[in-house]
Amino acid sequence: MKEEISIDEFDGKKFKIRFVEEEDNRKAVITHYLHNYHNGVKKHYEKEAIEYLNQIVRYKNEEEELNYVSDVALQQLLFEVENVPFPTPENYTFKFIDLFAGIGGFRLALQNLGGKCVFTSEWDEYAKKTYRANFGETPFGDITKESTKSFIPDNFNVLCGGFPCQPFSNAGLKKGFEDTRGTLFFDVADIINRKKENGNPIDIIFLENVKGLKNHDKGKTLKTIVKTLNTLGYEVKTETLNSRNFGIPQNRERIFIVAWLKNKNKDFNFPLGINEKEEIIYKKEDLINIKTTKVRDILIKNPEEKYTISDKLYAGHIRRRKEHKEKGNGFGFSSVNENSQYTSTISARYYKDGSEILIEQKDLNPRKLTPREAANLQGYPSKYIIPVSDNQAYKQFGNSVSVPVIQAVFNEIKKQLL
Template identity: 30%
Template structure:
């Protein structure tokens, strides 16, 4: 049981990430006796024995994971997909690895399209505004996927339906589903969509999905760090099943991997990659900023600076409330990376290398997002950072993709079984075909 982790202890920082609580909450649990901490004699950081962490569902799920069994999930037949808002291909790569054949990928950004085409010349990349794409030509594709950007909708959408979301990118995603009529769709978004506009945006989305004739699995936030991604990124996923197929469908969200990967797993040779991260281009800090950040220890941030440097660096923000823990942040080898942003050198969202005082490079960024080293990005350095920072981590997409493949396998198996049995009863067979075509 304990051998599923790297050691018999877990750091306080990592436990907080696993169970999604603050260190202040961990401290309360210590005071109540729920947790008994120890101190690492070398790093002097607080740790907890794994044996006392079985109380947490997240830890039990890792220990009892079906990850290895789910790796054996393969498509029972060729399954096709169409993807919107494809970006640099993180979601598409993961879905392809799971077994999907992408018949079309739409993306507006020219550099991202060059990235997709340059790495995967056989992909049908449709560059341009999604509003101008005719999706009817892809009718009966098995899966429509995409990370539609979140925009506020008219509240009337709950009453007026699909047309009331016109002008939003969710409308275009919905239009693709309406025109293609896939068996299943997969949407993804930021965690904040759950409570966007006090939950009204999500309410409209659910209403529209129902109007389209799909049953929505309750949306779920998946933490990338549970799926062989050395990063704290969280994404909200939607899975919808066409109503006539729901009774045949069996769906389970992917099981977590049985250990948490950290930054050294991304940048050093080991389980994820056979070699250390290749050299590549990257942004740099101005001289004074580099001097100040050189005082930050691994895993530290602006609060670890001397007070005079805190004031100089933070300026007016020094007096504001809130932790602002992303500012002047140096990553740690022994923790998952903070969520990657579109720029590792920006003052609000620094992602400083754990040892060298510099921003993460392009290839370091790509590895933290679990892109293969041979996947190259087109455009300027800033454009490449943006493409990588906006991507769905490949390994997360692969895990979700396996769950979708298993879902489609279950639908096809039950439909085929029903067809075989119905051959013995013509009248029943006729009624069933009528149902399946509604």
């Protein structure tokens, strides 16, 4: 007789059929509840979580002719969500929410600095799987839905997220955040506004985006974002930072937006990292263990043969490189070796042909990065679990933030603003 109960049972086909709901938040509710079991935030998820727990216990008892009690189930599920590589720090000093969470790049960095995540949202099923394997929590789904937003608790300090960049249709910059309606930034602004209106304003907003946001729609997109945050009562600073200046051998430029409540008599400066000669661009004491790196630092020993690209693919890359060169538009593909200072940017499309980053090999065609190397290239620790296919893993790490950059910026936020 099976006596184990697991979060995965909420995915069981028969169980799902019995309780069809438009938006199934059950796994998110239960895991958020369990994760906050030892602190006050638990109350926020309690009513629904207990209801779902009783549902699954009743279902298990009927299906498997058991006589299982909810308390035992609760203990087993608690063990499951806490027994992960990156549990919540025990003595946390601030709380945050993780929006557009992907695979938790923000979460890793903020947890490392003593933060507790109290809510997370991400709608991609594969990213959710990776997230739960590492943090024990299943993110809520579509952040534009009221059924998701209603679960965001009050009283947290930081909202973070890398939202997809979209143009704003009305660039009149007159109506404040109403101008952003219909975009995902609107939902970020809406959450900030709701917390302000109900008397629990969020201290800090920490956003990341592609460098292109700066010139997107002739600069109007970024301007609208900054203006909106100002209207909501925040001071704002933005900066483009490159991962290669933060101990990562990757040329990855991203824009960072930091906003904090006005009238707090506080100011904020970004860390700028170090350059390749280990010359410090920013004050040394403000750097957290950043050292210069080379591509060799992220490579693994003896990668499987399957990562070496085929003759056909390689010939295609070489042909396209020649065509690009003739047209004078770039190199087509980018290969590096272990002594190279850095790779080009890994993007979500890396899984397609790997042309952005190929590793040269002696007497062989070049090879793609392995998923573990892609993780290393974004600063994920070796104990980070990759529970998905190679293609999904490339997409996830390509979409992710570079963890050490987030950590260096948040280290400053924490010192200067929190």
